[in-house]
Amino acid sequence: MSCxxxxxxxxxxxxxxxxxxxxxxxxxxNQEGVQSHHNLESFYEELTSKHPEIDSIPxxxxxDLDHCPWSCAHDRSPGHIIMCCVWPKAAYVxxxxxxxxxxxxxxxxxxxxxxxxxxxxxxxxKGGSRRRARTFALLAxxxxxxxxxxxxxxxxxxxxxxxxxxxxxxxGVAILGGVGxxxxxGGPLDxxxxxx
Numbered sequence: 509m510s511c512x513x514x515x516x517x518x519x520x521x522x523x524x525x526x527x528x529x530x531x532x533x534x535x536x537x538n539q540e541g542v543q544s545h546h547n548l549e550s551f552y553e554e555l556t557s558k559h560p561e562i563d564s565i566p567x568x569x570x571x572d573l574d575h576c577p578w579s580c581a582h583d584r585s586p587g588h589i590i591m592c593c594v595w596p597k598a599a600y601v602x603x604x605x606x607x608x609x610x611x612x613x614x615x616x617x618x619x620x621x622x623x624x625x626x627x628x629x630x631x632x633x634k635g636g637s638r639r640r641a642r643t644f645a646l647l648a649x650x651x652x653x654x655x656x657x658x659x660x661x662x663x664x665x666x667x668x669x670x671x672x673x674x675x676x677x678x679x680g681v682a683i684l685g686g687v688g689x690x691x692x693x694g695g696p697l698d699x700x701x702x703x704x
Contacts, residue, residue, distance in 0.1 A: 512590060522615075551589065598703060613627050
């Protein structure tokens, strides 16, 4: 038995349940839910430079789990990689895979916990916390912008720009975000990143 992790490029956001269904399909050889992306190759090259695939290690290194923590060859396509590691190295491999995935902009699915982790996990965890983050960002932009606008008549903000103008810009961004217009793709006001 092994501890498994899957990575793919997040062309769109999936809920934990949707990611689990995609993972099962990938394990069955169905690659319809993923798309090719060059970041997967970069991830694979960096991962295997640290820990080569089990099929490529010399016989004298077979039992060296620090050299090769894998229990079998990676299941790999241009759109995904599934890695299976031995249980004694599970915590280490999870940390490594998540670190490299974040660096390369990939999503990580952990079938043991049935959870998907995105490169910007601080914002996107669940639909409820995502909505709370967006609401907080709207309130913060409106509040800070309102204060700057109200009290910044004679004060200078960034460079030589009056603080009142900066306040107006922040309020404008909040209004646009509140009505659903997105000016920062992937930012805290982008509704497209909410799990379905």
